[in-house]
Amino acid sequence: MFKHIVRIRWPIYKCHSFKCSPSVLSAIPISYLNVDVARSTTTLVQNRLHDSNENNFAYNIISKQLSPITYIRPTEAETLEEFESTLDKCWRDATATEIVEAIKSVKKYCIKNNITIEDTRFDKLVDGLMDHCEELTYVELVELLECLSELPLAHGYDTHNFHDVWSCLDDISCWQMLEWNVDQSFTVANLWFKLRLGRLCDYIFLLLDRLAKKADKLSKDQLVNVMFYLNVCRKRSVDFEYEYALSKKVNTMNIDELAVVAMGYFKTRTSIKILSIVDTMIKSVCENAKQAHDISLSAILKILRLSKPVKLTSDVFYMLDKLLPEIPRLSDLCCLHIALLSTGIQNYHPETLQIVSEKMVKNIHNKEKIRLKDIERILHVLTMFDYDPKTLPDIFHSCYNELHSTERADEFISYNRSLVSALHYLSLKNMYSYQLLDKILREEYITEVYGKAAKNVPRELFSLECSIDIECPDYKGSRLSKKLRHKVAKWTSDFTPSKDQVKKISSAEELILDAIDVTTNVVGGKDFIFVDHVLPHFSRADIVVCKDRETGKFIKPPGFEEYILGDVMFPVKDEKLTFYSIVILGWHNTIRDQNTPLGLMLMKKRQLEKIGYKPVFVIWKEFLSLSEDGRNGYISSKLM
Structure with missing residues (x-):
């Protein structure tokens, strides 16, 4: 079958999950191409980074379940002459066994x-291997493969000889499986x-496809292995067959094995659908809170956040109570995931937010412990719930100062999207940096980070742009063009x-349609309401009504004819008129099950108050439970 293999240096990336040319690959960060050790391509200098602690931790767990590999050690070359003599033979005439030896x-x-x-x-030896690879036994x-994993790292996955060998062995592995x-x-x-090719080879993808068909027959240890390799591949979601099989075995897993399961879900961006798996993870954390490893805890907390276990909110809070006394011993990153768990259930645990904030603010200047990415995340959770931990020093001002630190200049490149998000979260606290706004609103910066398409500009950056009109009247720096602003508003x-x-x-x-109908009835007709995005950086439109203070009657809201989508719509300045902006708050706009x-x-x-409106909140939990008359009275009372 393989006798006439012609050795070529493949110009196209082998793995089916990527289809691109070497020129494109050279622009892809190496960390995206390998699991735990970064290699350069042939166009880059080799850059070996530290192994991923998380993947190595998980690998140590699954590798304990398999028998060690043992083989008879052959006579070894000790000198240069012996080394070159061994390689300088006509290996095309040898057997596969002799080549391996x-x-x-x-x-x-x-x-x-x-x-x-x-x-x-190595050319002759590799030529021989290409000719006889189909003869290799298991x-x-x-x-x-073991020998190759122990040899010095090649400079890239596509380098001379190395690509031919691993891609050939990948095919053999797939066919013999x-x-x-x-x-x-x-x-x-x-x-x-171990070869650092888990995300490149076809073998692991094919293995996961094959085992999904008999997932219910896999043992507990084998399922943990499956989840580890889903974590390694990252490009495929967790099959429901695996999840169903896990639900039957999950009660027999320890917390470290559950952490490997969690990694498989989180790295593939798959939420857990069967609630019993989530429940088991929560119980395991509660039982092992005092001795659980940082990495295990972080992995489980991340997937709990992604899975949004709203029905288990009380269990999550009980788990956080158990973790509270452990926060001092845990790493800053693990503590951050404890805090972030609140965003998954849309309800916060004030005690953990308080202690985590106090711990993080102490280390905020340490780049090794607190990254720009972590600053963005802690700001996210604190501003989401408008929670002020009142730390000393103040955590919001500390984060603000860190964003201006020259020591973090390299992180602005590594985490350029985090910078914009962090500035957006600070704007929720009415904190703006004119210096950084001028930087991120430059056309060159936006093009470099997000590209030229308006649809790629994130809501966070658009929010900062619009907030300048409202809260930064003396700002003189860079701004989005009117054309781009209009396009972004559409997206x-x-x-x-x-x-x-x-x-x-x-x-x-x-809910929106009902609120519009009730407001229409209250004010006396459709002509007396104006529904539009008066604050364009918020996704939902508001209902604007206008009351004449002298007559006490509602009139048609004047002065909006010249505005277009993307403009901040200021109401007409007239002391005789009161402009109300009715803001409809759905379940995702309030703390879970609260008002x-x-x-x-x-x-x-x-911001509505600042530009001249009287904001009125219509809260879903209050509004939906009312009768038709009750709803009319609810809206009327807010427009007094």
């Missing part, structure tokens, strides 16, 4: 002298991970629903 025999010399398989002296394939049992398959998968605005729309009306849209608005809505209220 030859590679094993020079391994020690290569390690000692830092010789990679890219070396042209044991020889395992030995060869049907003859192996599950544990043998995982042994080979572990070796691909970030949710258009007002109508009763005759083709798309099925959602419950959120029904308390989230921080973003409090910012909207502040």
Whole structure:
């Protein structure tokens, strides 16, 4: 089958999850191409980074479940002459067994002298392997992969010889997989991970596809292995077959194994659908709070946040009570995930937010402990619930100062999107940096970070642009062009629903339509209401009504004819008129099951007041429970 393989240097990326040319690949950050060790491509200098603590931690858990690989050590080359003599033979005439033995025999010399398989002296040996690769037995394939993983790292996945060898062995692994049992398959998968090719090879993707068909027959340990390799691949979601099988075995897993499961879900951006799995994770954290490892806790907390276990809010709060005394021993990153869990259930645990904030503000100047990314995240959770921990020094001002620190200049490149988000969260506290606003609103910066398309400009940046008109009257720096601002507004605005729309009306849209109908009845007709995005950086439109103070009657809201989408719509300045802006707060705008608005809505209220409106909140929990007469009275009382 393989006798006539022609060795070529493949110009196209092999893995089916990417389809791009080398010129494109050279622009992709190396961390996206490898799991735990970064390699350069042939156009870059080799840049070996620290192994990923999280993946190594998970690998140590699953590797304990498999038998160690043992093989007879061949006679080893000790000198340069022996090394070159071994390689300088006509290996096309040898057997696959002899080729494997030859590679094993020079391994020690290569390690000692830092010789990679890219070396042209390996050409003949690699030629022979290409000719006889179909003859490799399972044991020889395992030995060869193990040997390659121990050799000095090649300079890139597509380098001379190395690409030919690993892509050939990848094909062999895929074709022979049907003859192996599950544990043998995982042994080979572990070796691909050790080779730093877990996200590149086809073998692991194919293995996961194959095992999904018999997920219910896998043992607990095998399911943990599956979740580890889903974490490694990241490009495929967790099959429901695996989740169903997990739900039957999850009660027998310890907290570290549950952490591996959590990593598989989180890295593939798949939320857990079966509630019993989430419940088991919460109970395991409660039982092991005092001795749980940072990485295990972080992994479980991340997937709990992603899965949004609203029905288990009371259990989540009980778990946070258990973790509260452990916060001093945990890393800052783990503590941050404890705080962020509140965003997943849209309800906050004030005690943990307080202690985590106090801990983070102490280390805020330490770049190794608190990254720009982490500053953005703690601001996110605190401003979401408008929670002020009143730390000393103040955490908001400390974060503001860190954004201006010259020592974090490199992080502005690494986490350029985090900078914009952090500035947006500070704007919720009415804190603005003119210096940084001038930087992020420059056309060159926006193009470099987000590209030229208006749809890629994030809502956070658009919010800062619009907030300048309202809260920064003396700002003189960079601004979005009127044309770009209008286009961005189109992409970030949710258009007002109508009763005759083709798309099925959602419950959120029904709330809006009901509020419009009731307001229309209260003010005396459609002519007396104006529905539009008066604050364009908020996705939902508001209902504007205008009352004549002298007559006490509602009139048609004047002065909005010249505005277009994307403009901040200031009301007419007339002491005889009162402009009301009716803001409809759905379930996602309030703290879960409460009437308390989230921080973003409090910012909207502040900005509406600043430009001349009298904001009125129509809260879903209050409004929906009322009768028709009750709703009319509810709106009327707010427009007094």
